[in-house]
Amino acid sequence: xxxxxxxxxxxxxxxxxxxxxxxxxxxxxxxxxxxxxxxxxxxxxxxxxxxxxxxxxxxxxxxxxxxxxxxxxxxxxxxxxxxxxxxxxxxxxxxxxxxxxxxxxxxxxxxxxxxxxxxxxxxxxxxxxxxxxxxxxxxxxxxxxxxxxxxxxxxxxxxxxxxxxxxxxxxxxxxxxxxxxxxxxxxxxxxxxxxxxxxxxxxxxxxxxxxxxxxxxxxxxxxxxxxxxxxxxxxxxxxxxxxxxxxxxxxxxxxxxxxxxxxxxxxxxxxxxxxxxxxxxxxxxxxxxxxxxxxxxxxxxxxxxxxxxxxxxxxxxxxxxxxxxxxxxxxxxxxxxxxxxxxxxxxxxxxxxxxxxxxxxxxxxxxxxxxxxxxxxxxxxxxxxxxxxxxxxxxxxxxxxxxxxxxxxxxxxxxxxxxxxxxxxxxxxxxxxxxxxxxxxxxxxxxxxxx
Amino acid sequence: xxxxxxxxxxxxxxxxxxxxxxxxxxxxxxxxxxxxxxxxxxxxxxxxxxxxxxxxxxxxxxxxxxxxxxxxxxxxxxxxxxxxxxxxxxxxxxxxxxxxxxxxxxxxxxxxxxxxxxxxxxxxxxxxxxxxxxxxxxxxxxxxxxxxxxxxxxxxxxxxxxxxxxxxxxxxxxxxxxxxxxxxxxxxxxxxxxxxxxxxxxxxxxxxxxxxxxxxxxxxxxxxxxxxxxxxxxxxxxxxxxxxxxxxxxxxxxxxxxxxxxxxxxxxxxxxxxxxxxxxxxxxxxxxxxxxxxxxxxxxxxxxxxxxxxxxxxx
Numbered sequence: 001x002x003x004x005x006x007x008x009x010x011x012x013x014x015x016x017x018x019x020x021x022x023x024x025x026x027x028x029x030x031x032x033x034x035x036x037x038x039x040x041x042x043x044x045x046x047x048x049x050x051x052x053x054x055x056x057x058x059x060x061x062x063x064x065x066x067x068x069x070x071x072x073x074x075x076x077x078x079x080x081x082x083x084x085x086x087x088x089x090x091x092x093x094x095x096x097x098x099x100x101x102x103x104x105x106x107x108x109x110x111x112x113x114x115x116x117x118x119x120x121x122x123x124x125x126x127x128x129x130x131x132x133x134x135x136x137x138x139x140x141x142x143x144x145x146x147x148x149x150x151x152x153x154x155x156x157x158x159x160x161x162x163x164x165x166x167x168x169x170x171x172x173x174x175x176x177x178x179x180x181x182x183x184x185x186x187x188x189x190x191x192x193x194x195x196x197x198x199x200x201x202x203x204x205x206x207x208x209x210x211x212x213x214x215x216x217x218x219x220x221x222x223x224x225x226x227x228x229x230x231x232x233x234x235x236x237x238x239x240x241x242x243x244x245x246x247x248x249x250x251x252x253x254x255x256x257x258x259x260x261x262x263x264x265x266x267x268x269x270x271x272x273x274x275x276x277x278x279x280x281x282x283x284x285x286x287x288x289x290x291x292x293x294x295x296x297x298x299x300x301x302x303x304x305x306x307x308x309x310x311x312x313x314x315x316x317x318x319x320x321x322x323x324x325x326x327x328x329x330x331x332x333x334x335x336x337x338x339x340x341x342x343x344x345x346x347x348x349x350x351x352x353x354x355x356x357x358x359x360x361x362x363x364x365x366x367x368x369x370x371x372x373x374x375x376x377x378x379x380x381x382x383x384x385x386x387x388x389x390x391x392x393x394x395x396x397x398x399x400x401x402x403x404x405x406x407x408x409x410x411x412x413x414x415x416x417x418x419x420x421x422x423x424x425x426x427x428x429x430x431x432x433x434x435x436x437x438x439x440x441x442x443x444x445x446x447x448x449x450x451x
Numbered sequence: 452x453x454x455x456x457x458x459x460x461x462x463x464x465x466x467x468x469x470x471x472x473x474x475x476x477x478x479x480x481x482x483x484x485x486x487x488x489x490x491x492x493x494x495x496x497x498x499x500x501x502x503x504x505x506x507x508x509x510x511x512x513x514x515x516x517x518x519x520x521x522x523x524x525x526x527x528x529x530x531x532x533x534x535x536x537x538x539x540x541x542x543x544x545x546x547x548x549x550x551x552x553x554x555x556x557x558x559x560x561x562x563x564x565x566x567x568x569x570x571x572x573x574x575x576x577x578x579x580x581x582x583x584x585x586x587x588x589x590x591x592x593x594x595x596x597x598x599x600x601x602x603x604x605x606x607x608x609x610x611x612x613x614x615x616x617x618x619x620x621x622x623x624x625x626x627x628x629x630x631x632x633x634x635x636x637x638x639x640x641x642x643x644x645x646x647x648x649x650x651x652x653x654x655x656x657x658x659x660x661x662x663x664x665x666x667x668x669x670x671x672x673x674x675x676x677x678x679x680x681x682x683x684x685x686x687x688x689x690x691x692x693x694x695x696x697x698x699x700x701x702x703x704x705x706x707x708x709x710x711x712x713x714x715x716x717x718x719x720x721x722x723x724x725x726x727x728x729x730x731x732x733x734x735x736x737x738x739x740x741x742x743x744x745x746x747x748x749x750x751x752x753x754x755x756x757x758x759x760x761x762x763x764x765x766x
Contacts, residue, residue, distance in 0.1 A: 078729050102732065107518030212618045213604070223624075224710050274603055276624030277713040282602045291604040412730040420538075423713035427626045 097135035134404035136163035163332030179293035190316035201272035217272035235325030252440035260432035315391035417442035510738035561645035594707035
């Protein structure tokens with residue numbers, strides 16, 4: 001199956017390129033844009049994207065969009081970067097917002113600022129939630145990776161936009177109202193602080209006669225990308241994990257260690273969360289099976305939970321401590337290099353069209369992603385959706401407190417250092433303090449060339 | 452290797468046909484003929500085996516090109532970095548444990564199952580089918596199924612254990628049990644496949660041997676130990692080589708079930724190579740790790756051929 005896909009995608013791509021060549025020879029005026037996109041949530045995503053591309057072509061004769069489904073985020077990045085390295089990059093791709101520094105360092109993407117010509121273009125680039133732009137911009141404006149870092153340190157006010165938010169999400173807390181009621185708690189009120197989380201959790205956690213847990217109070221998943229959920233704890237403890245230039249991390253700050261200690265304590269001290277790491281993929285299932293009364297997960301699971309939870313549930317912002325907050329996540333539009341000016345203008349047109357207020361609202365309703373601009377939430381369609389399903393607006397309201405997802409130069413390596421540290425603390429092979437000092441030392445070593 | 456040998460044999464036979472009355476051509480022609488016959492196999496081997504291996508080795512001596520900065524020759528620096536890399540050592544250690552468990556367990560299980568379904572028993576076809584089923588399933592599907600077997604609380608394993616009042620650990624979320632869980636999946640997946648080879652070999656054994664042994668009064672265990680098992684040795688070698696390769700090559704279940712976690716407790720060598728190559732984009736270091744993996748596999752395969760070939764009785 002995987003092998004079939006591996007062959008299929010390049011083959012389909014090659015056929016499309018070949019067809020495109022024939023096509024463009026026939027009508028020389030046509031501009032062809034190749035567009036790689038991933039699918040990371042359930043639902044008929046490819047159908048929606050193909051529909052958008054067809055609508056865009058109808059409204060903009062002369063521009064053709066080759067929308068190519070490229071697998072998961074990771075697959076899409078691999079395909080985009082390998083095709084870039086072999087000299088045939090896609091024109092547009094949707095990739096993780098956290099891949100920004102990787103793409104800059106590979107010299108693969110072009111900044112949007114150069115193509116924003118008219119006032120309308122410039123206004124469009126400013127129309128997104130600021131929390132989403134944090135992962136889409138860097139300081140100094142130059143396409144040379146090394147200089148970008150240097151300039152960044154010199155003048156922080158100069159901003160370069162490398163990505164445009166498209167399919168973005170954030171972490172929220174789901175709670176089972178029936179379980180709350182059964183535990184004698186107010187079913188319509190989720191714990192709003194860490195202290196409430198612990199006291200409510202004590203009432204929600206249940207054990208059977210043999211002492212085995214029959215219901216946990218909370219699950220914060222910790223496989224795959226634990227750092228992302230961890231940011232919900234660190235942000236609440238009022239500390240950032242990295243600087244805006246992506247050249248420094250602060251994993252060994254006392255507030256970070258405290259946040260990790262709290263995560264560990266949920267299992268070991270308060271005994272309201274399972275011990276060891278908690279699988280991201282099975283956490284929603286645990287919630288449906290009433291094995292846990294609360295869970296932290298992506299807003300991307302909203303539609304999944306709505307369809308599968310056999311009980312009344314609520315969606316809340318993550319509990320606060322010294323502060324409040326959560327990390328954003330998800331994918332941005334990127335413009336690849338090696339495009340003619342004409343093509344680049346067409347690409348911009350397409351991205352502007354895809355992220356217009358109406359489209360952002362439609363995309364958000366169809367997928368469960370957070371609509372990326374404030375005015376999308378003012379459209380009639382979105383207003384009606386929120387009335388029917390108020391939980392959808394929680395993610396939007398939490399955006400005020402949201403921070404950028406951890407992203408640095410050599411991103412995945414730095415992220416792994418932190419992930420390993422978090423997991424080591426959760427399974428008890430290191431104390432939170434040791435784990436975060438080790439992670440910081442490793443991150444500092446990796447980031448040294450970029451400072 | 453076998454592909455190369457057959458056209459070679461034809462080439463060796465070719466000079467026997469007499470070609471007379473010309474100069475240098477007569478001696479040259481059979482050689483050209485032979486090389487042409489070799490060519491397709493040689494091209495495939497060179498393009499897909501030798502060239503990648505050699506270029507991987509060369510890449511491992513250079514730094515990773517990034518953006519406009521090209522690759523620079525850095526000698527053995529990548530190897531030095533590898534020796535200092537704790538995750539590499541962890542992955543190597545994990546892989547050694549993994550191989551040391553998966554290989555003997557899956558072979559022993561395969562042999563047992565083969566002997567079980569070799570006899571005339573009721574429902575033999577059904578048993579054979581059920582033993583073989585795991586092999587037919589793709590590893591991705593298998594891993595997703597087992598992910599839910601292991602899930603704490605309502606997973607199959609925990610439900611069975613709770614019948615006996617045993618509190619189960621968080622199987623995949625615990626550094627001590629995670630690797631063992633993956634080993635179990637691999638054994639379950641591989642054993643059925645190897646069973647087919649053993650079954651085929653068992654069916655080839657002459658029933659006269661068993662009859663003769665019975666007349667001599669040999670116990671069944673003695674007969675298995677001194678007759679059946681030695682006669683199965685060629686199959687065992689074949690299965691063993693496959694098992695060794697699988698234990699380094701199959702990592703799909705790791706991607707699905709643990710992503711190498713918690714804290715690298717289930718990182719195997721190939722999974723780490725994938726991470727370094729396609730997540731960190733440190734292609735030079737990935738090439739270095741690949742060279743190590745290749746050398747390991749080559750050494751093991753060589754050892755197996757040299758060591759076992761002397762001990763194996765081919766019929």
